[in-house]
Amino acid sequence: MLRTVTSFALLAAPLAVFAHTDAHKHTPEPTTTTEVGAAASMTWHSQGAADSDGLWRIPGVMMGGHALPVEKGGKLDDAILWGSHRLGERTTVSAKAGVHNDGSTSIELENLTLDYQPNTRKPVTLSAGLLEPAFTPSAHHHPSTAIFAESTLLADAFWGRSIHDTGVRVTGKPTPNTEVGIEVWNGDFFPASSGEGAQDIYAKFNHERAGWDVSGGAWVMQATAKQRSDDRYFDADHSHTPSGVTLTDVQFSGDTRMAGTWFALSAPETHGIKAGLHYEAAQAQSSGTLADTTRQASYESDHLAYAVTPNVAWRNVKLSYRLEKLSLENDLSGNGAQVLADAANLITTANPKRETVQVNWQLHKKVGARLAYTKDKTLAESDNRVSVGLVWQDTLYKK
């Protein structure tokens, strides 16, 4: 716990003067009764991110969720449709459904939330249903609504790219520029396992002054897992690897504690030029056991991740550079430790790193293009890649 607190303090230090806008929430403005929107993204990649066996398993970290690699060639990244409707003065229902390039081809309901704002002195919102988390904007990634088509390594490694889960959330606004919240989840997302649960607490704020816009937040999460497999490649006791490579299903049981901080800062616009900076860092510590059908080992991990993204925009063109790094410490003990560490791909001395330079070009009010070059060092042998994509966003109905 002490390590967590110390690390959290380290992570939070840059936050001292910063804070946020909640770009991912699709709740209507107070004057809007109903709103429906849609977005889609498609990208062509010159190379895929997976290893030669078709797998994307970053050495040193157990992965899961929706953190699947980009593939060579062109594909639809996602297509989403969302809407919200104000049922009354204090109640709003919102929903989001979409298709993601995550191995499934069916439309998935990602969000169905009922928000209720009781009559309190300070604004309070109670939310329940199938929620998207609010503790950090990167907890749910949609290529069609994000600057980058690829989510952050941090999100991929720590919570399997996107979280959608049944839960409840209570948020309060002690001041107009701040928000605190607590979220309680069923646990249907990596690194938790279904029914075991997860909880998070967060605080965030935003502030504008003299053209400077700062937003940020800090959060802590605890997730519990019981016999959690890498559900990207395992279904029951079968491995589903693209090249037919057999994997051992190494399952984790135990707790994961995470803490993180993020901020976004943009400078005043002058002569059409606007500079910005986004930063996010998090720490994840797991403690528990790894097991296959007959082996077991104690497992402790301490992982750090961060992403720094400076950008500069001129008219309808935005140039961004994103630097991402992971540092991964793992300790295994017990007779099965060596075999399980091998099977779970946990043996590493490398710090996975990824750098992306990207140009976003807003072609039209509703259509944007992006061109990215990614230097990928997440695997022992990774190919760099060029990516070209189109993004479409539209408000289909608003009343």
Added chain:
Amino acid sequence: MSYLVNVSSAALLLGCAILLAGCPQKDSRTTINTGDGTTFASRDFNWNIPADYPLPVVPISNPLTEEKFQLGKHLFYDRRLSGNGTQACASCHIQALAFSDGVTLPLGSTGEMHPRHSQALVNIAYNASVNWGNPTTVTLEQQAPIPIFGEFPVELGVNDDNKEAVLARFRAEPRYTGLFSRAFPGETDPINFDNIIRALASFGRGLNSFNTPFDRHEAGDTTALSSSAIRGMRLFFDEKTECFHCHGGLNFTQSSFDRTQLFAEMVFFNNGLYNLDGRGRYPEGGEGIYEITGKPEDMGRFRPPTLRNIALTAPYMHDGSIATLEEVVRHYAAGGRNITTGPNAGDGRLNPNKSSFVRPFDLTEQELQDMVAFLESLTDDDFVTNPRFANPWE
């Protein structure tokens, strides 16, 4: 002025980015503690097992020593261990054939036919259960007396009437005096059957084979396997063929136990060889673990053997009823065997006790040859010619 604001803003943000790019950062590392160091590191005995492979379990009642291994090797190749002096263990376990014998069903020292095909003795120290169809025989110390003293069938044919005579032969052999005394120091009369069994188990525990083209491929030698064998390997580990579900792991059998495991997973499968009565019956004398458990669903369930050196151990199956590797692959591709005539007629493909992993799959002739090429890549030439395992009496 506004230009200066712009430049200073950009400089501030860039400075922040550079500052943040340097932290937080620690070097990645993985530490592994396997306990007392005997799981992988202990190599005080010449195991013939690569350093990064886990060691098999050795019973505390029979610590493994080189002296016991050497004594066991002499006994293994010695015909004097049979009641009538005509057969040795090596009579049915020939090194050149990966310690199998190449015949369908072997004959014991008195001429009685064994209902089971002679097993290859390859990496038997790892076996979760030791013989074809008996879940209660889990150590080599339990197994070794069976061919020596067994009556149904008679193998080496040692019994109450001749066992003293057998021991007398060993006492009369000068080489054994030193071999027994070194293997069991401190014992006043070490030449006895308890020690013979311990020594034979120790020799068997040392018969390990991990030096195949497949192992070299796994170690990074890209030239070790032919392209055909690589294609066959992919098929072998594919959900289409399901082979690896029963023949997985470092030993190519699910019935494997080493020091990294909490418990042994003893597995037995019915692979659809027979179906005499339409309800899953197997020929008498070859009914698998049903002979021990009496449970109808256990009819025809046998332990999946290791596939290491499988190309040397024809014929195949518990009764040697399939002659070649190619036929074995065809058997699995068909999802079992349909025998249309004779006393064993019946459609094994419809055996109700058949494993769900044995189901028909399409295989081209090229794919079939690829799978055979892969199975042939599991041959360890060093193992079958290594003087360490050879007849010491020659």
